[in-house]
Amino acid sequence: MSREEKEKRETEELTVPVAGMTCAACVITIEKALRGLPGVREANVSLAGGKAALKLDPEVCTLPDIERAIEDVGYEVPWSRLNLLVLRMMGSHCEENITAALKTLPGVISVQATSATDSVSVEFSEAQVSPATIKKTVRELGYEVSEKGEGEDALDRERKLRQAEIRRQLLNMAFAWPLGALVMLGTFSDFWVFKDIVPSFMGEKLFLFALTTPIVVGPGRQFFVNSWHGLRRGVTDMNLLYATGIGAAYMIAVINTFWPSAGFGGEKATFYEAAALLTAFIVLGRYLEAVTRGRTSEAIRKLMKLQPKRARVIRDGKEIDIPADEVEVGDVCLVRPGESVPVDGMVVEGYSAVDEAMVTGESLPVEKREGDEVIGGTLNKTGAFRFRAVRVGAEMALSQIIKLVEEAQTTKAPIQALADKVAGHFILGVHALALAVFLFWFFVGFDLWFTPDTRLVLTPYTLEGLEVFGLALLISVTVLVISCPCAVGLATPSAMMAGTGKGAEFGILFKGADAMEATAKVQVVVMDKTGTLTKGEPSVTDVVPLEGPSDEVLRLAAAAEKNSEHPLGDAIVRGAAGRGIEVQAADSFQAVPGHGVEASLNGVAVLLGNRKLMADRGVSVDRLLAEAERLEGEGKTVMFVAADGRPLGLVAVADTLKETSARAVQELKRMGMEVVMITGDNRLTAEAIGRQLDIDRVLAEVLPQDKAAEVRKLQAEGKTVAMVGDGINDAPALAQANVGIAIGSGTDVAKETGHVILIRDDILDVVAAVQVARSTMRLVRQNLFWAFGYNLAAIPLGAGILYPFVAQVVSPQLAALLMAASSLSVTMNTLRMRGYVPPVKRGPPSGSPEPVRPEAEPALEVAQ
């Protein structure tokens, strides 16, 4: 076994929830800590998703190791918790048995069994073990198990932690802001109208010291503690910028208070308001981030909330109410109006309409009757029905969709990886810049430009007591604070998260951020014909009689084909039934492979087939040839019908276009993409379909195995190619394309290949996918513009570029305000995606003609 094979076999993929991240530097910090663990082969952290995706050797690296590494750098792991009521526990022996049994399950972090209260509390990783498995394990030990309340899943815990963070920062603000405002008033007590209204003792340095110190050691403490955690592990994060900024401003103020002649600006430049307001603004930024960050992941939350909690199951003839995760395959479940379908299954009795919008994006309720598939998590609207469970737990469509979206949100688009890298190295860069700025102002700038009239921007008082070290330090600290790349870190992941979530709402699943980025860049869309542009099942399009009614021709043809299993025969039988023709079974039937069929009906010899069959049986079809050639020119398959050696007419059959194919092609072209159709059909048929759809380029007579090569040829022309097709049959071509779009996957999304999965069989979703991707990438670019634009503009200002001209420097507190505003602008911009609906889903484009109706609509067109 090669080393790669051995590694592959020993590698396990898992996702761990992470709480407490605020910026891209946090991502880098955690990734570094995780990658440093023995056995970890790959670690990717998603800021917006609050998750770490790992590839590791489970023999070497365990979940507690991962938890410790994450906690060591100052973050939390919100594991899921299950609280069980376990009856029949008899003392410590039973507690030990249960604990030991549960700890053998992969993904169980900790177990606390207490026989005195009949309770077992389990902390576990949802990615590795389900609550149902935990309960089953305890039940198998001979105990009676039920869930206490509803337990606490990772989503609940993540929400609780976020709410706790919001409360903590709110408390910090409640402390820092009023005190900060007093410090501000005290600082300005000698200026403007404040002279008359602010008591003079408030301007005393000792009073300001007494007010500022609690702000720095209270709300400001978190930045010192967190940066120390990071430094201990050799990583730097945003907290370090804040800590050095606040610490330096505070230290200058203290020195100027107690040693005013030390040369730091003297009594008139104590900067207490800088330390106090800097802390207050940073805390405000943290609060706003915590509030708004949760909102970008709303779509996945909505999906998670759909997961049904309870199920009504018929067991031993009785209706019992059980937790939905305990439903087993084969159980018959009962669903009443207004209830959610608990798991995936097949209706066995009853009739209803089910709202599947939340899973498939289908806006209208879907009728369900015996034999129809129902999806777990969807909402039953009108009637009651029973269904047999087919897929439960992690196999359910909803679970698969959630998993897919979550995985997508932990991946990084190339643009995001770059932004993370920049933001991650930015911290060091900023410190290096602060050092350079300090040296410049210390050795050069002060002597050249310093004037005693120096002011802080937007403040009235001068800094005439400032000396060389004071000015250089002040500007250096401002650079540290103003350069914080929080917004850069948030720009891409928050937009990606909003985009993947929005896609999922419309039944469009992007398998990764890279898929999103590639979809936005698509130049050529290659579409498989059969099953993608067409319905994939032929139907009768024309019936041409030589004499008499066309129904008679169709009736005889259908009777001859009634026992046939050929798809064309099936189409003729359906076509006849669709026109209300009673189809009799033939007395005898014989297939002539490759040519047609011979049958006998009430003593009449019926012949149905191609020219060769007619010629072989001596039937002349000359009078029908002109019509036959016209229909074949339109890509239809023509079959001649004869009775007792006389030609009666012909029947034309064709695969019909989907109702939305023409509009989808039209929209894609309108969006500037080239549309290519690929098919195994002969050129004549393929070009006829291509003409109907107004497709620029038709690749005909391409064998299934050669489709990937055709995609490769298009790529060789330097184009970014998307291939749309059936996720199973077209898998190689989907894999070869820059973006493989698997259409009509239905509910079994996990089996699908392709980078983008469309749950519904609607070709317009391809257009919607491109529109969602383009909007998301537009959002990313806007966010990056705001974030980098802010830094590009703010850093020179912070570094004192305007000082030689205006003798004013940006104060650290103003820098903190600007920094918070930049993060806020990025988040608010991302939140605009919440109400986004892809244009194609809003109806026909304004100003454009009505959607083109395909010529070969399913409606039966009968030539008389």
Place this chain on the structure above:
Amino acid sequence: MRFTPEHAGLLSAAIYTAVSLIVTGIFFAVTVLTGDYSWVARVGGSVWLFLLSMIILMPTVTPLVRKRLEG
């Protein structure tokens, strides 16, 4: 003395502290030799320079040393 990966933390601490001290020493020497700086500026500047140097070098040197020792 042969260094093993277990010594990475100690060795890197020695390196980044030494480099930071050298940088600080140079700064101090320059302030003494080239200008009329007050002692506050000299000492304060040295402390700030030492702090920033340590912050820059700690996360830079540690992984490099660890990588080198782990071969």
